Amino acid sequence: MTPVILLAAEKESAEVTDWAARIGWLVGLALFVALVYWLMREGWKWRGTLQGDLPELPTAPEDPGPARLTLSGRYHGSTTAGQWLDRIVAHGLGSRSRVELTLTDAGLDVVRPGASDFFVPLAALREARLDKGIAGKVLTEGGLLVLTWAHGDRLLDSGFRSDQASEHHEWVDAINSMIETTTTEGAER
Template sequence: MNRWVIGAGILVLLVFVVLLMVRSWRARGRRQADIALPETAPDSLSPALVEHDGFYVATTRAGDPLDRIVVGGLGFRGRAVISVHREGVRLEIAGEPAKLIRASSIRDVGRATWTIDRVVETDGLVLVAWSLGDTDVDTYLRVTDDPRPLVDAVRTITTSAPTAGTTTGEQTID
């Protein structure tokens, strides 16, 4: 009988913790209700300049790599196909409709080593700094190949030249 009571108590505690996590996640979404939703990528984009298989890691508020954006399907890390077109960067995150980061909204691009819950080798992440509506955000991507062609392709589609050495939080955009 004791085992059943202890087991039931642990089960109740686990359910309680999961419910708190769900409540917290929804509260974060409500706090970010003022952030615009990302644009769905149209089917008719120009041919890809570069395409990589990789991972979508996170999108955070600019300068705050610990404040994850959860609206519009940007809350969860996942496998992704990342392609750069003249119109912008297309993110096809597994389980989500493809999203487009317009070239006109990209502020800068570079490399990073860490964000939220991911630390990799030095400069192992691609950091795309862009504007999501009126909110400046940073999107972190991890590609399986050499990330330099991806970074270079994003730089070619942006209207302004990137600023070398720009600091975003503790991340450096080179």
């Protein structure tokens, strides 16, 4: 006796019978996502309002002098100095972007395509260090160049990452040396 092989009939998916319930759930989910996005946006704007006392960002002088160092990479944002999660959003400082940094004897020129450029005078620079994180970005130890600088009556930390991470040490050494020289010259006067 030969075994009989029965072929299963072609499977069909069950028909959707309650279109109104499915559409209702999709509309509800879309409204929930839109509400969460709107609340996040309002929070960002509120943070900018709270930081409204921050003065306008300085612009580069007409002739800042020859470039000591240049860096191409990413700007990851600014925070209150020492508080790596307290993001500063006023004047576009919270917007991530590409960046071109130029260090001169006058200070640091920060050029950000698609965001507002700014200049940090040498007298405002306080420290350069390597760190692992700033609000919204965490990297390996030493993967982020963080510059502490004074703006108005606040100290800010701004985070940068070079396309060539090996450049970070050179930047830290150069900036800290310039700050130390400026501080020493100021104390001698």
